[in-house]
Amino acid sequence: MTTASRDFRSKSAEKPRHQLSTPDMAGINRTVAGKLREYADLLVQQGEGGFRSRAFQKAGNAVEALPRGVDEILAAEGRAGLVALPTIGYGIAAAIAEMLATGRWSQLDRLQGEFAPETLFQTIPGIGPRLARRLAEDGHLENLADLEYALHLNDLSIKGIGKRRKRMIADALSERLGQPSQILIARKSVPSVTLLLDVDRTYRERAAADKLRKIAPRRFNPNGEAWLPIMHMRRAGWHFTVHFSNSRLAHELRKTRDWVIVHFQRDGETEGRCTAITETSGPMMRKRVIRGR
Numbered sequence: 001m002t003t004a005s006r007d008f009r010s011k012s013a014e015k016p017r018h019q020l021s022t023p024d025m026a027g028i029n030r031t032v033a034g035k036l037r038e039y040a041d042l043l044v045q046q047g048e049g050g051f052r053s054r055a056f057q058k059a060g061n062a063v064e065a066l067p068r069g070v071d072e073i074l075a076a077e078g079r080a081g082l083v084a085l086p087t088i089g090y091g092i093a094a095a096i097a098e099m100l101a102t103g104r105w106s107q108l109d110r111l112q113g114e115f116a117p118e119t120l121f122q123t124i125p126g127i128g129p130r131l132a133r134r135l136a137e138d139g140h141l142e143n144l145a146d147l148e149y150a151l152h153l154n155d156l157s158i159k160g161i162g163k164r165r166k167r168m169i170a171d172a173l174s175e176r177l178g179q180p181s182q183i184l185i186a187r188k189s190v191p192s193v194t195l196l197l198d199v200d201r202t203y204r205e206r207a208a209a210d211k212l213r214k215i216a217p218r219r220f221n222p223n224g225e226a227w228l229p230i231m232h233m234r235r236a237g238w239h240f241t242v243h244f245s246n247s248r249l250a251h252e253l254r255k256t257r258d259w260v261i262v263h264f265q266r267d268g269e270t271e272g273r274c275t276a277i278t279e280t281s282g283p284m285m286r287k288r289v290i291r292g293r
Contacts, residue, residue, distance in 0.1 A: 031099075032063050035108055046213045056092070059088055063096070074177075079097055081178075090270050091268065094270045098143065098144050101176035102144070113216045115219065116218060121135050126165060190272055196276065199233065207229040214227060216228070217246045237266060244259065259277050
């Protein structure tokens with residue numbers, strides 16, 4: 001890790017990124033650009049066709065060339081200011097805001113096998129280890145955008161978090177990430193169930209045929225085994241990243257090879273997620289379904 005990257009992580013953990021005053025504007029932009037390019041490289045290494053990776057590469061180049069720091073832009077103009085930059089849509093703006101607020105980026109961590117949502121949630125004031133674990137495991141949330149979206153829709157029912165605490169967390173997210181309205185609007189569209197099930201089928205077939213690159217997730221993997229197949233594909237205008245579930249519950253119920261997590265995103269929009277499972281009861285028993293759909 002470079003000196004700029006170390007400084008970026010340590011300072012981001014100390015206080016909200018938009019409150020940070022630093023003379024090293026170029027260093028902050030280089031670090032953010034480096035993460036965007038690293039994500040682009042991983043997409044290619046893991047079999048993505050190139051269209052999406054080029055978008056992140058271009059975004060990285062644009063960030064590094066900026067005459068202002070991205071932290072300054074976020075502080076002054078919110079995420080709308082980031083979206084207004086060349087090659088930066090709602091999705092990449094949300095990613096940059098997460099990097100600046102926490103020093104990490106959940107999408108990059110996922111492809112590296114370093115994904116740990118509990119650690120990410122604990123960077124927000126008012127969220128301790130126990131609540132962070134509940135958000136990840138009971139709330140099925142992965143990143144700050146998920147949390148923000150659930151709070152905005154009043155769709156968060158977690159033991160130990162009442163209305164007052166929800167407001168405090170929502171305020172802390174707005175302070176760190178900028179006002180949410182435009183970002184939330186960008187998450188309204190979702191793929192059809194038919195398309196999601198087709199992506200699920202394709203993933204399971206390729207995983208069974210050992211045609212996918214495997215990563216070694218950090219969570220629930222004490223031996224460091226590279227067991228988790230990951231697939232990237234573009235279909236019907238959507239980008240998909242797909243993998244088996246590596247949640248605590250999936251391991252406890254021995255469903256890691258049945259539950260399939262489908263991340264979806266359209267150009268310029270923020271990322272969404274759903275889970276495909278084999279139904280165990282009712283009229284759809286033994287059929288593949290999208291949980292909640």
